[in-house]
Amino acid sequence: MSKPSLHILLAAPRGFCAGVDRAIKIVELALERFGAPVYVRHEIVHNRHVVEELEGKGAVFVEELDEVPDDVPVVFSAHGVPKNIPAEADRRKLMYVDATCPLVSKVHREVEHHDRTGYHILMIGHAGHPEVIGTMGQVADGAITLIESEEDAETVQPKDPANLAYVTQTTLSVDDTAGIVEILTRRFPDIHGPRKEDICYATTNRQESVKAIAERCDRLLVIGAPNSSNSRRLVEVSEKQGVPSRLVQKAAEIDWEWLKGVTTIGITAGASAPEVLVQEVISALSEHYDVQLEEVETAREAVTFKIPAALRDSAA
Structure with missing residues (x-):
């Protein structure tokens, strides 16, 4: 057949x-x-x-x-x-x-600077995420208030509204965060934000690539872990574009019933998912379908970060 x-x-x-x-x-x-x-x-x-x-x-x-x-x-x-x-x-x-x-460390430095300057800090992020715990732990308890939603942004009541700054988790939804920032800047016109956006280039690029393919897809698979913030945001971005989406860790988690009748599917992977898992998903799809593969590139990434000095001899 x-x-x-x-x-x-x-x-x-x-x-x-x-x-x-x-x-x-x-x-x-x-x-x-x-x-x-x-x-x-x-x-x-x-x-x-x-x-x-x-x-x-x-x-x-x-x-x-x-x-x-x-x-x-x-x-x-x-x-x-x-x-x-x-x-x-x-x-x-x-x-x-x-x-x-290093992009998380940048946020840590911003938090320390705002704290030294005497600002109370509003951090846009998700409670319990290790990055948020680490960032809030750069300063004394009470120096940062966590803002998780637009509702939080509308209702937060800082003691000194004239001395505020905000930072964000690096792996958030670009669009959702923009909405929260808009509320904060409306309510607190003097609030200090980062000189350069805290959401990292990789998070932004992966969300933009999902938007670019979503309008052509019947379904979208995001390869990533359920505790990966940036992977979960990719699912949300696709769903907001009107495309039913699923997060899978590997090919074995594909729901074949969910794909019945589908003629075009999008595939992406969160920033912590290796390419080998992407290729395994494509191979699994190829066993069930006559596959035509099209890569849609929206950005090129050439960012690299230095290895810590203690390990540079080994790296060489």
């Missing part, structure tokens, strides 16, 4: 960003430099495939620093950590390497 035809629109850019590439490389270089085991506080990036590959090489993932023995190196994840974490590592004389994405 002949297979039904399926046109795949493959979004570009997709998948790994420079911060994720750097974080994974840091763990790999630490294993080369120090030997196994190397402990990693929290998932280095939000992707089980990546985590399991690194575990196979000798990385040990833990949630808190007190799970790390005294005589092994530890890596801090790409999402960033509160200041008390490296302080505790210093107290215990642990050898540690910070894999925080």
Whole structure:
């Protein structure tokens, strides 16, 4: 029997960003430099495939620093950590390497600057996300108020409305965040924002690529982890364009009933999802359909970040 035809629109850019590439490389270089085991506080990036590959090489993932023995190196994840974490590592004389994405570190510096300047900080982000926990942990408790929604932005009542600044999580919906910022700037005209937008280039580019293909799709698959903020935002962006979308971690999670009658499908991947998972999904689709593949490129990315000095000899 002949297979039904399926046109795949493959979004570009997709998948790994420079911060994720750097974080994974840091763990790999630490294993080369120090030997196994190397402990990693929290998932280095939000992707089980990546985590399991690194575990196979000798990385040990833990949630808190007190799970790390005294005589092994530890890596801090790409999402960033509160200041008390490296302080505790210093107290215990642990050898540690910070894999925080430089674009997250930029937000940390903004928060510290606003705090020193005497501003109360409003952080636009999602409660409980490691990046938000890390950013809010750069300053004393109470120095930052979390804003999760437009409703929060409309109702927040800061003690001194004339001395406010805002920052954002780097992996938010560009459109949703713009709406929140619009409310804050309307309510507090003197609020200080970042000189350069906090939402990172990779998040923005991946959302724009989804918008570019959505109008031509019957369905859209986002490859990424359920705890990956930027992957979940891609689903939301597609849904807002009127395209039914699903988040899958791997090909085995494809719902074939959901694809019945579909002639055109879009595929993208969150910034922490490796390309091998994209290709596995395409291969799985090819087993069920006569596939025509079209890559739709909306931007080119050439961003790279330096490896920490402690590992540069190994990188060379």
